Amino acid sequence: MKDAPRRRPRQSDIAKLAGVSQTTVSIVINGRHSDTIRIPPETRRHVFEVARSLGYTIDPVARSLAGGMNHLIGVYTFESLFPMDHHDFYYPFLVGIEAAAEALGYDLLMFTSATGSDGGRSIYREGVNRLGLADGCVMLGKETNRDDLVRLRDEGFRFVLIGRRDVPGPVTYVTADYANATGKVVDHLVGLGHERIAYLTAADPGEPSADRDAGFLAAQTRHGLDTDGLVLSVRKEEGPSAEQVRRLLAAGATAFIAHESVVALRLLDLLAGMGVDVPGECSVAALSDAPDAVPGPELTCFRIPRREMGMRAVELLVQQLESEEEIEPRAVELPCTFVAGQTSGSNRKES
Amino acid sequence: MKDAPRRRPRQSDIAKLAGVSQTTVSIVINGRHSDTIRIPPETRRHVFEVARSLGYTIDPVARSLAGGMNHLIGVYTFESLFPMDHHDFYYPFLVGIEAAAEALGYDLLMFTSATGSDGGRSIYREGVNRLGLADGCVMLGKETNRDDLVRLRDEGFRFVLIGRRDVPGPVTYVTADYANATGKVVDHLVGLGHERIAYLTAADPGEPSADRDAGFLAAQTRHGLDTDGLVLSVRKEEGPSAEQVRRLLAAGATAFIAHESVVALRLLDLLAGMGVDVPGECSVAALSDAPDAVPGPELTCFRIPRREMGMRAVELLVQQLESEEEIEPRAVELPCTFVAGQTSGSNRKES
DNA sequence: CCACCATGATGTTGCGCATTATCGAACCGG
DNA sequence: CCGGTTCGATAATGCGCAACATCATGGTGG
Numbered sequence: 189m190k191d192a193p194r195r196r197p198r199q200s201d202i203a204k205l206a207g208v209s210q211t212t213v214s215i216v217i218n219g220r221h222s223d224t225i226r227i228p229p230e231t232r233r234h235v236f237e238v239a240r241s242l243g244y245t246i247d248p249v250a251r252s253l254a255g256g257m258n259h260l261i262g263v264y265t266f267e268s269l270f271p272m273d274h275h276d277f278y279y280p281f282l283v284g285i286e287a288a289a290e291a292l293g294y295d296l297l298m299f300t301s302a303t304g305s306d307g308g309r310s311i312y313r314e315g316v317n318r319l320g321l322a323d324g325c326v327m328l329g330k331e332t333n334r335d336d337l338v339r340l341r342d343e344g345f346r347f348v349l350i351g352r353r354d355v356p357g358p359v360t361y362v363t364a365d366y367a368n369a370t371g372k373v374v375d376h377l378v379g380l381g382h383e384r385i386a387y388l389t390a391a392d393p394g395e396p397s398a399d400r401d402a403g404f405l406a407a408q409t410r411h412g413l414d415t416d417g418l419v420l421s422v423r424k425e426e427g428p429s430a431e432q433v434r435r436l437l438a439a440g441a442t443a444f445i446a447h448e449s450v451v452a453l454r455l456l457d458l459l460a461g462m463g464v465d466v467p468g469e470c471s472v473a474a475l476s477d478a479p480d481a482v483p484g485p486e487l488t489c490f491r492i493p494r495r496e497m498g499m500r501a502v503e504l505l506v507q508q509l510e511s512e513e514e515i516e517p518r519a520v521e522l523p524c525t526f527v528a529g530q531t532s533g534s535n536r537k538e539s
Numbered sequence: 540m541k542d543a544p545r546r547r548p549r550q551s552d553i554a555k556l557a558g559v560s561q562t563t564v565s566i567v568i569n570g571r572h573s574d575t576i577r578i579p580p581e582t583r584r585h586v587f588e589v590a591r592s593l594g595y596t597i598d599p600v601a602r603s604l605a606g607g608m609n610h611l612i613g614v615y616t617f618e619s620l621f622p623m624d625h626h627d628f629y630y631p632f633l634v635g636i637e638a639a640a641e642a643l644g645y646d647l648l649m650f651t652s653a654t655g656s657d658g659g660r661s662i663y664r665e666g667v668n669r670l671g672l673a674d675g676c677v678m679l680g681k682e683t684n685r686d687d688l689v690r691l692r693d694e695g696f697r698f699v700l701i702g703r704r705d706v707p708g709p710v711t712y713v714t715a716d717y718a719n720a721t722g723k724v725v726d727h728l729v730g731l732g733h734e735r736i737a738y739l740t741a742a743d744p745g746e747p748s749a750d751r752d753a754g755f756l757a758a759q760t761r762h763g764l765d766t767d768g769l770v771l772s773v774r775k776e777e778g779p780s781a782e783q784v785r786r787l788l789a790a791g792a793t794a795f796i797a798h799e800s801v802v803a804l805r806l807l808d809l810l811a812g813m814g815v816d817v818p819g820e821c822s823v824a825a826l827s828d829a830p831d832a833v834p835g836p837e838l839t840c841f842r843i844p845r846r847e848m849g850m851r852a853v854e855l856l857v858q859q860l861e862s863e864e865e866i867e868p869r870a871v872e873l874p875c876t877f878v879a880g881q882t883s884g885s886n887r888k889e890s
Numbered sequence: 891c892c893a894c895c896a897t898g899a900t901g902t903t904g905c906g907c908a909t910t911a912t913c914g915a916a917c918c919g920g
Numbered sequence: 921c922c923g924g925t926t927c928g929a930t931a932a933t934g935c936g937c938a939a940c941a942t943c944a945t946g947g948t949g950g
Contacts, residue, residue: 196671196694198936209900214938226898243690248669250936252600253905258672260648279630290651295669297611298647300640320547321599321609343547343594549906560930565908577927601906604935893950900943905936913930920922 197242206238213239217246257509261289261502262297262322262347266329278328281350284498285326292506297322319345324505326350326498330394348505350497352395358517360508362500366396366475367403369490369524370445373473374407376488376526377443381535382471383413386441388451391423400447400475422446427454430462437464442535443471449478452487456531467533478527488529493522548593557589564590568597603672608860612640612853613648613673613698617680629679632701635849636677643857648673670696675856677701677849681745699856701848703746709868711859713851717747717826718754720841720875721796724824725758727839727877728794732886733822734764737792739802742774751798751826773797778805781813788815793886794822800829803838807882818884829878839880844873 199213206213212227214220216235221227252258263285265278289296299319319325324346327337337355340347349361377385387404390397408415417439422428433455436444446452452474456466464470466485473488500520508515550564557564563578565571567586572578599609614636616629640647650669670676675697678688685706691698692710700712728736738755741748759766768790773779784806787795797803803825807817815821817836824839851871859866 196936200936210937211900211902211939212898214936215899218938220938226896228898231898243694245671247936248672249600249603250905251938253604253907253935254937255905255939258600259669260672286649286651295651296649298637298649300637300646320596321611339594343596547906551906561907562909562930563928565906566929569908571908577929579928582928598906601935602908604905604937605907605909606935607908891950894948896947897945898943899945901941903938903940905938907935908933909935910933911931913928915927915929917926918924 196247197244198247199244201242202235202238202244205242206235208235217244257323258321259294260297260322261285261294261505262299262319262325264299264319264325264327264329264347266327266331266333280494281328281498284495284500285502286498287495288499288502288506292502294323294502294506319347324348324509326501326505346505346508348501348508350501352399352519354395360504360517360519362497362504362520362522363396363399364492364497365521365523366399367406369526370400370403370475371407371410372526373445373475373488373490374404374411376528377445377471377473377532378407378411378413380443380471380532382443383535384418384440385413385415385443385445386418386420386436386439387415388420388422388428388444388446388455390447391421397447404445422448422451424448424450427451428458430458433458434462437462437470441470443473443532445473445475447475449474449476449487449489452489452531453478453484456484466531469536471532471535473529473532478529485530486527488527488532490524490526492524496522547598548595549598550595553586553589553593553595556593557586559586568595608674609672610645611648611673612636612645612856613650613670613676615650615670615676615678615680615698617678617682617684631845632679632849635846635851636853637849638846639850639853639857643853645674645853645857670698675699675860677852677856697856697859699852699859701852703750703870705746711855711868711870713848713855713871713873714747714750715843715848716872716874717750718757720877721751721754721826722758722761723877724796724826724839724841725755725762727879728796728822728824728883729758729762729764731794731822731883733794734886735769735791736764736766736794736796737769737771737787737790738766739771739773739779739795739797739806741798742772748798755796773799773802775799775801778802779809781809784809785813788813788821792821794824794883796824796826798826800825800827800838800840803840803882804829804835807835818882820887822883822886824880824883829880836881837878839878839883841875841877843875847873 199217200210203210203213208231212231213235215225216227216232217239221232248258263282286296319340326348328350330351332349332351332353332355334353334355337347337349337353337359338357341357341359347359349359350363352361352363353359374385385408389401418436418441420428420432420436428451444452444455446455452472455472459466459470459472466472471488476489477491478487478489500522504518504520550568551561553564554561559582563582564586566576567578567583568590572583599611603609614633637647670691677699679701681702683700683702683704683706685704688698688700688704688706688710689708692708698710700710701714703712703714704710725736736759740752769787769792771779771783771787779802795803795806797806803823806823810817810821810823817823822839827840828842829838829840851873855869855871
């Protein structure tokens with residue numbers, strides 16, 4: 189019935205009670221006895237008993253200081269993690285990350301405090317890199333700070349990016365194979381007889397957009413198509429204007445491909461407003477997931493394997509962490525699954 | 540251009556380069572200079588410069604061992620955190636927790652590794668209490684292990700529970716005011732003229748259920764109602780059987796209150812199947828949130844302030860962590876908001 | 891009867907930091 | 921010119937554990 193806030197028992201407490209040395213306790217607790225380091229079973233049992241009776245639990249902090257791993261995987265997002273609007277975007281990644289971490293025996297350290305008063309995030313704030321607590325880090329977010337990344341790597345910090353990043357020097361990342369997936373969408377539309385495909389690329393630059401562009405370009409030359417007046421740069425927030433869509437139709441477009449599903453949905457609305465039937469007269473496809481919750485027809489698009497990407501990232505990271513030698517940075521591309529959807533149909537040949 | 544995996548710079552490295560002692564570096568980095576401990580601005584600036592040039596980052600592990608705070612808030616769930624089925628349940632709490640943590644300058648440590656091979660979770664597994672890495676912990680989940688909780692508290696570890704828990708001795712928790720909210724639902728139904736209200740309580744015990752039961756009982760006696768043959772214990776997974784519902788109707792029930800919204804929804808189906816019009820002939824209410832995604836009529840129910848609970852828990856915890864003296868354990872009850880919904884209507888008086 | 895080895899441990903050191911107790915020099919008034 | 925006081929720092933210690941080097945004992949073969 190002590191009122192005093194009991195201190196955590198330590199190995200030396202056990203040692204005293206069991207009549208052995210702290211070293212012995214450490215060895216027993218960690219099961220480090222081997223051919224060269226021998227502790228007889230009875231001593232071991234005794235130590236264990238005392239430990240249990242004291243309610244001993246190892247102090248991970250001390251262990252860590254003494255050179256061990258923390259079994260901590262950092263999760264750093266270049267944007268704020270949980271706000272509702274990012275919900276659907278980040279969540280599947282997190283599910284994967286958590287699953288893999290749990291399977292591999294790691295805990296997750298979610299960095300939130302790196303957010304400055306300006307709302308911007310930086311790993312290095314006031315010269316302090318909070319990521320250090322984690323053994324390694326999974327990094328996600330669009331607005332990557334490349335300088336920080338380079339500095340991190342040069343410091344020898346282990347991390348895996350989710351999403352391809354053009355960074356000077358090698359880094360390991362896992363991404364989705366946007367180029368191929370985009371190619372498949374084009375193939376699908378071409379297979380339906382479309383020859384003039386309007387392409388609504390994302391206005392904000394970034395590797396994922398670039399990959400889609402590359403995939404589109406490749407597919408297009410493969411099929412011998414051209415794009416005069418059929419390419420449009422569109423902001424996700426605004427979508428295309430009715431005027432722009434009209435111009436594309438006037439240019440002979442019979443199908444539309446938009447990077448963002450939001451844009452594709454807006455496109456559907458505009459086309460409906462103009463009396464254009466989808467997929468009867470015109471097809472629409474997106475180069476990303478359609479949001480689940482939104483009602484309406486299922487978009488022709490592809491699914492980004494977010495969950496798998498999360499898992500894979502953690503697996504790669506742990507592999508790096510647990511191997512003795514330095515592991516070469518790796519790039520992993522996971523395939524997207526094509527979704528035929530209901531917004532694309534065969535192009536009725538005219539004339 | 541060194542290829543050697545550079546060691547992390549430490550305070551002593553800075554000290555050597557800056558021509559001061561490690562102590563000084565520590566003081567400068569932590570801004571601990573005061574009236575009694577003085578470091579002139581120029582020295583401070585110099586130390587900072589050297590630190591930055593070395594890419595110094597503090598080692599939180601060592602700091603922790605030395606007794607400092609890490610600005611880390613643990614998040615421990617007694618069930619697995621991210622699996623899809625718990626998604627809607629945990630997510631709002633996390634949003635609140637993250638928001639408060641970010642606002643207060645804390646990072647989040649999500650414990651996943653406590654999951655045993657049996658799927659069960661225990662804080663103390665294999666003699667390791669990993670929670671110690673965090674300065675304090677927010678704990679959530681239904682299947683609380685009370686023994687662990689008591690032990691944790693006795694060790695002097697700071698934590699805040701989300702959800703009321705009957706634990707020997709005081710703990711601080713934040714919960715929703717289920718009793719009052721339940722009372723309001725009853726009031727609403729009574730106000731609509733219902734006098735015989737069937738009550739479908741949860742089969743699995745637990746404090747939240749008990750609170751609802753208490754609230755129901757109180758409201759009932761307040762209104763002078765009785766419950767002969769109107770109370771039913773129902774498993775969430777199964778819901779009530781058609782036969783049971785028929786019996787309740789036969790017993791004169793004109794309104795139903797179910798703990799779980801899932802059960803309420805199933806009830807609606809059953810009643811529809813029996814040709815009973817809701818809310819025309821019969822009212823249905825739930826004592827929890829209706830899931831957003833599910834189509835159908837909006838349930839009469841109340842909304843549990845999950846986000847606010849998460850925030851509040853973090854705030855309470857931080858308050859404890861940052862105050863000098865021991866703070867008395869506190870219980871906080873947050874109000875639920877009543878949702879009139881579309882599944883309750885006035886009771887047409889018969890005879 | 892000593893040299894040698896296997897057994898079963900122990901003493902010491904150090905991880906990187908924060909804290910405590912000091913300490914030297916400069917300054918200042920009497 | 922000397923005692924006190926402020927200023928600007930520092931050496932030493934310890935947090936709890938793991939790694940390393942070392943040591944005492946007892947049996948065994950030569």
